[in-house]
Amino acid sequence: xxxxLNGGLLxxxxxxxxxxxxxxLIFLYAMNKWLVPPIMNALKEREERIxxxxxxxxxxxxxxxxxSRDNEKALKEAEVAAQRVRKEALEDAELLxxxxxxxxxxxxxxxxxxARLKIEQEKKSALNELRNQVAELAVESAAxxxxxxxxxxxxxHLVDSxxxxxxxxx
Amino acid sequence: MIIExxxxxxxxxxxxxxxxxxxxxxxxxQQDGAPIDVMGKVTNHDYFELPxxxxxxxxxxxxxxxxxxxxxxxxxxxxxxxxxxxxxxxVRYDGEPITMDLSITSHLIYVWFSLIVTFIITFLAGxxxxxxxxxxxxxxxxxxxxxEALFVFIRDQIAKExxxxxKYEKFVPYLxxxxxAITLMNLFGLLPWAAAATANLTVTATLAFITFLVTQVxxxxxxxxxxxxxxxxxxxxxxxxxxxEILGLFTKPFALAIRLFANMLSGKIMxxxxxxxxxxxxxxxxxxxxxxxxIFWVLLTVALYFLKALVxxxxxxxxxxxxxxxxxxxxxxxxxxxxxxxxxHAPDVATQHN
Numbered sequence: 334x335x336x337x338l339n340g341g342l343l344x345x346x347x348x349x350x351x352x353x354x355x356x357x358l359i360f361l362y363a364m365n366k367w368l369v370p371p372i373m374n375a376l377k378e379r380e381e382r383i384x385x386x387x388x389x390x391x392x393x394x395x396x397x398x399x400x401s402r403d404n405e406k407a408l409k410e411a412e413v414a415a416q417r418v419r420k421e422a423l424e425d426a427e428l429l430x431x432x433x434x435x436x437x438x439x440x441x442x443x444x445x446x447x448a449r450l451k452i453e454q455e456k457k458s459a460l461n462e463l464r465n466q467v468a469e470l471a472v473e474s475a476a477x478x479x480x481x482x483x484x485x486x487x488x489x490h491l492v493d494s495x496x497x498x499x500x501x502x503x
Numbered sequence: 504m505i506i507e508x509x510x511x512x513x514x515x516x517x518x519x520x521x522x523x524x525x526x527x528x529x530x531x532x533q534q535d536g537a538p539i540d541v542m543g544k545v546t547n548h549d550y551f552e553l554p555x556x557x558x559x560x561x562x563x564x565x566x567x568x569x570x571x572x573x574x575x576x577x578x579x580x581x582x583x584x585x586x587x588x589x590x591x592x593x594v595r596y597d598g599e600p601i602t603m604d605l606s607i608t609s610h611l612i613y614v615w616f617s618l619i620v621t622f623i624i625t626f627l628a629g630x631x632x633x634x635x636x637x638x639x640x641x642x643x644x645x646x647x648x649x650x651e652a653l654f655v656f657i658r659d660q661i662a663k664e665x666x667x668x669x670k671y672e673k674f675v676p677y678l679x680x681x682x683x684a685i686t687l688m689n690l691f692g693l694l695p696w697a698a699a700a701t702a703n704l705t706v707t708a709t710l711a712f713i714t715f716l717v718t719q720v721x722x723x724x725x726x727x728x729x730x731x732x733x734x735x736x737x738x739x740x741x742x743x744x745x746x747x748e749i750l751g752l753f754t755k756p757f758a759l760a761i762r763l764f765a766n767m768l769s770g771k772i773m774x775x776x777x778x779x780x781x782x783x784x785x786x787x788x789x790x791x792x793x794x795x796x797x798i799f800w801v802l803l804t805v806a807l808y809f810l811k812a813l814v815x816x817x818x819x820x821x822x823x824x825x826x827x828x829x830x831x832x833x834x835x836x837x838x839x840x841x842x843x844x845x846x847x848h849a850p851d852v853a854t855q856h857n
Contacts, residue, residue: 342542342545342546342704342768343704344704345704345705345708346547346604346703346705347603347604348563348565348603348604348605348606349547349604349606349608349610349611349703349705349706350705350706350708350709351603351605352605352607352611352614353611353614353705353706353709353710354709354712354713356614356615356618357614357618357684357709357710357713358713360618360621360622360680360684361676361677361680361713363622364621364622364625364676364677364679364680365676365677365680368622368625368626368629368676369625369629369675369676369679369680370676371629371632371633372625372628372629372632372654373658373672373675373676375632375633375637375638376632376637376638376651376654376655376658378638379637379638379639
């Protein structure tokens with residue numbers, strides 16, 4: 334009935350084994366050569382890309398965090414610096430103002446002093462001038478008098494001595 | 504949805520109960536006594552069985568230095584060049600036995616069919632990857648995702664796990680191919696009219712032989728040194744160790760072949776036998792009890808079917824896993840820096856091998 338079974342269940346059928354061996358080998362060769370490598374490469378490529386992009390994302394995140402940390406730090410520093418600058422500026426301004434006020438005061442005083450001195454000088458020179466003119470006028474008047482009445486020289490002498498006494502008295 | 508599935512399973516069970524029972528009633532009509540040919544269900548045939556009939560397959564015979572081609576066994580007998588002999592199968596008219604029977608057999612059809620389906624699955628998936636789906640963007644569709652889950656499982660859980668990091672890629676195609684092909688061969692055995700090609704020792708032995716070839720061809724220097732000059736043992740011990748190691752080379756594929764073969768064969772035989780109990784009961788106690796007990800036997804068969812489906816996957820996985828382990832052991836390169844002190848390393852080596 335079975336024209337096939339050369340041997341029982343546990344027998345190795347050479348012809349059948351030959352077919353299985355040859356076809357499986359050829360098939361494995363084809364799979365190894367053409368069919369599976371593209372799939373392997375595609376999966377590998379994708380996995381690598383995912384890994385790369387994840388790594389770069391992580392790096393970018395770390396960088397961004399670092400930048401934001403830096404920014405915060407810089408902001409704080411800037412704030413501190415700004416406060417310090419403001420404080421310094423205020424102090425400086427205060428100092429400057431005081432200085433200015435002082436200087437202005439001094440200048441005003443000096444001006445006042447100068448004015449006083451000048452007034453004094455003017456007063457002196459004016460007095461001198463007045464004195465000279467008065468003397469001249471006196472001399473002239475005396476000359477006129479003496480020309481008419483007295484010896485001119487004697488009179489002059491008298492007037493001079495009088496004026497000297499006058500300036501001494503003064 | 505669940506109700507529909509339940510209804511479908513129930514009607515299937517009823518159908519399965521009645522058809523063997525009806526067959527059993529006709530059992531007496533058959534001449535050769537045995538209502539079911541249990542062994543015939545699992546052995547190789549010269550015909551390919553379909554649900555609606557048999558397709559006879561061509562015979563290619565090599566006998567006495569000549570090749571003979573026939574479209575079927577019947578044609579071979581009709582030609583008068585071959586005669587059927589009791590117990591020996593076909594022999595040439597002059598009594599010359601067949602040197603090599605290269606006939607296309609039912610199991611060979613299933614082997615080829617599995618390989619073709621593997622090819623189609625891989626080809627279709629590969630085409631999608633080439634088009635960029637799965638490479639440039641995420642894999643789309645349930646089928647491609649299923650394929651990828653399978654492929655990545657073989658690559659990461661078997662190849663990468665057991666084979667050295669820089670060498671595993673070379674073996675992924677082999678492991679993937681045998682896994683898919685064996686799974687398909689096993690699953691074909693679940694079809695009632697079909698047979699699992701892996702329930703044939705020739706097929707499993709050939710597959711194991713291919714694993715053996717791959718293992719030995721890619722074996723590293725360390726692999727061979729471990730066989731012929733196990734490092735770190737006294738010279739006299741090699742007299743015992745070397746034969747054991749050489750034997751070990753062959754026992755590994757032998758175990759692979761036997762494990763797959765026995766598992767696949769036993770499932771089919773068990774199912775046929777349990778269904779056969781319907782016939783036995785019918786013969787012993789009459790048709791009524793035969794049919795009634797059939798409900799129990801069929802339920803048992805259904806349970807066994809689920810188990811068989813599980814075993815089909817597990818055995819394919821085990822075959823692939825062990826192939827990966829054997830290849831990994833063979834290609835591994837140890838770095839013994841000091842040969843003299845390698846006795847101290849021996850426990851390390853042993854644990855690596857386990």
